[in-house]
Amino acid sequence: MKEDELRMEEPEAERAPRSVGFLISQLGFFSSKRFMDALEPLGIGPRDFSLMRFVDASDGQSQHALAERLGIPPSRMVALVDGLEEMELLERRPDPDDRRVRGLFLTRKGRSVLEKAGKIAIDYETQLCAGINREEREQLIDLLQRLQVTQTDLGGVHPGMSE
Amino acid sequence: MKEDELRMEEPEAERAPRSVGFLISQLGFFSSKRFMDALEPLGIGPRDFSLMRFVDASDGQSQHALAERLGIPPSRMVALVDGLEEMELLERRPDPDDRRVRGLFLTRKGRSVLEKAGKIAIDYETQLCAGINREEREQLIDLLQRLQVTQTDLGGVHPGMSE
DNA sequence: CAGAAATCGTTTCAACACAGAACAATTTAT
DNA sequence: ATAAATTGTTCTGTGTTGAAACGATTTCTG
Numbered sequence: 001m002k003e004d005e006l007r008m009e010e011p012e013a014e015r016a017p018r019s020v021g022f023l024i025s026q027l028g029f030f031s032s033k034r035f036m037d038a039l040e041p042l043g044i045g046p047r048d049f050s051l052m053r054f055v056d057a058s059d060g061q062s063q064h065a066l067a068e069r070l071g072i073p074p075s076r077m078v079a080l081v082d083g084l085e086e087m088e089l090l091e092r093r094p095d096p097d098d099r100r101v102r103g104l105f106l107t108r109k110g111r112s113v114l115e116k117a118g119k120i121a122i123d124y125e126t127q128l129c130a131g132i133n134r135e136e137r138e139q140l141i142d143l144l145q146r147l148q149v150t151q152t153d154l155g156g157v158h159p160g161m162s163e
Numbered sequence: 164m165k166e167d168e169l170r171m172e173e174p175e176a177e178r179a180p181r182s183v184g185f186l187i188s189q190l191g192f193f194s195s196k197r198f199m200d201a202l203e204p205l206g207i208g209p210r211d212f213s214l215m216r217f218v219d220a221s222d223g224q225s226q227h228a229l230a231e232r233l234g235i236p237p238s239r240m241v242a243l244v245d246g247l248e249e250m251e252l253l254e255r256r257p258d259p260d261d262r263r264v265r266g267l268f269l270t271r272k273g274r275s276v277l278e279k280a281g282k283i284a285i286d287y288e289t290q291l292c293a294g295i296n297r298e299e300r301e302q303l304i305d306l307l308q309r310l311q312v313t314q315t316d317l318g319g320v321h322p323g324m325s326e
Numbered sequence: 327c328a329g330a331a332a333t334c335g336t337t338t339c340a341a342c343a344c345a346g347a348a349c350a351a352t353t354t355a356t
Numbered sequence: 357a358t359a360a361a362t363t364g365t366t367c368t369g370t371g372t373t374g375a376a377a378c379g380a381t382t383t384c385t386g
Contacts, residue, residue, distance in 0.1 A: 020300060021194055021288050023307045025209070028191010029321035030312045031184055046188075064363055073345055078365060092364095100352050100363040125184050131309040137183060140306040144186045146294040149193045158192035159344070227334055236374055241336060255335095263334045263381050322373070 020147070031128065038124050042113055048084055049121070050157045052106060052114045055090065060103035062095070070157050089113050183310070194291065201287050205276055211247055212284070213320045215269060215277045218253065223266035225258070233320050252276050 016022060036046055044052075054066055067077040081104065084090035089110035092102035106114065129137050179185060199209055207215075217229055230240040244267065247253035252273035255265035269277065292300050 017284075018304055019284070019288050020303060020307070021198055021284070021291050023304060024187065024191050025195040025198070026191070026321060027307060027310060027312055028187045028189070028194070031191070031310075032188040034312065035184055035188070062363075074364070075345065075347095075366080076343090079343090098353070098363085102364070121180075121182070121184070125182050128184050128311055130311045132306060136306055139302065140183060141181055141186060143295060143299055143303040143306070144183070144190060147190060147194075148291055148293045149190055149197065158189060225334075237335070238337085238374065238376090239372090242372095261334085261382070265335070 024147075034128075035121070035124050038120050039117060042117055042120070043087060044084075044089070044113065044117065047080060047157050048089075049114075049117050051080055051084070052089065052110060052117070055104045055106055056111070056114055059105050060093070060095075062101040062103060063092075064101070066104065072157065072159070084110070187310075197291075198284070198287050201283050202280060205280055205283070206250060207247075207252070207276065207280065210243060210320050211252075212277075212280050214243060214247070215252065215273060215280070218267045218269055219274070219277055222268050223256070223258075225264040225266060226255075227264070229267065235320065235322070239322075247273070 016026070032046065039045060039049060050070065051066065054069060055061065063077050063081060064074060067074050070077075072080075081090060081092065085092060088107055091105050091107055093105055095101040095103050129140075132140065179189070195209060202208060202212060213233065214229065217232065218224065226240050226244060227237060230237045233240075235243075244253060244255065248255060251270055254268050254270055256268055258264040258266050292303075295303065
């Protein structure tokens with residue numbers, strides 16, 4: 001196709017392209033950022049939130065197991081857990097059966113913070129979807145889930161934009 | 164395995180939450196990454212692509228103007244333009260009216276690369292949307308555009324994940 | 327016109343995030 | 357008993373990022 005085809009008066013490249021890929025990338029970034037900001041009063045980041053949810057789902061898992069499930073390298077997990085432990089939201093307990101592993105457990109404070117974070121997440125979701133109704137939201141989620149991104153992605157937590 | 168006996172009742176936090184915010188963030192990240200990979204043969208990143216599109220849309224704009232429009236700090240723009248100029252895709256020309264400003268122009272090679280990048284973008288979009296039909300795609304774009312993210316976002320290029 | 331202030335592009339700098347490699351302690355396999 | 361694998365950790369190198377300081381130039385102001 002030629003280049004000057006539909007070049008009427010509108011710059012054609014000025015406006016955001018009407019593309020799923022572009023919109024997803026853009027919205028994804030700013031959405032992450034906004035959620036991060038919303039979480040900031042709690043002193044935790046999105047990744048902390050994810051990790052805590054996983055720990056809450058099943059106490060006592062090893063760091064290794066969690067790291068694998070979250071798709072982050074073990075070295076990264078150390079820093080993550082360090083932070084959470086320093087804030088007393090999480091604690092490492094020695095495993096009675098294997099002295100190499102440290103099981104992760106939420107503290108009481110950790111559960112409390114996680115609960116607040118959950119509320120924040122819901123509020124955020126509500127606000128994000130303020131422009132569409134419930135049915136449209138279901139539709140949107142359905143469509144998003146049918147997008148062809150690498151098969152093995154979901155479940156992990158993407159890097160970038162910490163704290 | 165040890166404890167996956169009564170795992171029928173959905174761990175509740177194990178599965179990816181059915182949330183627009185979460186899906187958008189996750190898909191956005193991996194989508195960016197994939198597009199970046201697709202662009203890699205050309206030796207440019209998504210941000211280069213965006214910048215080039217803007218330059219193409221109106222030749223001769225100052226770096227300052229572009230930087231503001233893209234929402235990136237001037238210091239970053241320098242590196243960005245440096246890279247493109249070194250690859251001979253872009254060139255800085257002195258402004259006859261103001262010796263401070265350097266207008267940005269695409270080279271012939273730049274236009275060629277931009278065109279290829281555009282094709283890659285279209286291919287990528289096609290592949291991304293392979294799981295939904297044309298009508299659904301329109302619907303998806305419509306819904307995405309109605310999401311409530313900060314009003315002033317779009318048009319800018321988010322940082323992160325360079326080259 | 328002279329001097330102050332703003333603008334443009336650039337360089338420098340410090341802060342971080344990130345992941346790969348090497349490591350010690352421990353457990354499991356041969 | 358020795359070798360190999362696992363777990364968590366530290367170390368280190370690489371890269372991105374934006375704030376700040378800087379010259380050069382232009383515009384504003386009196």
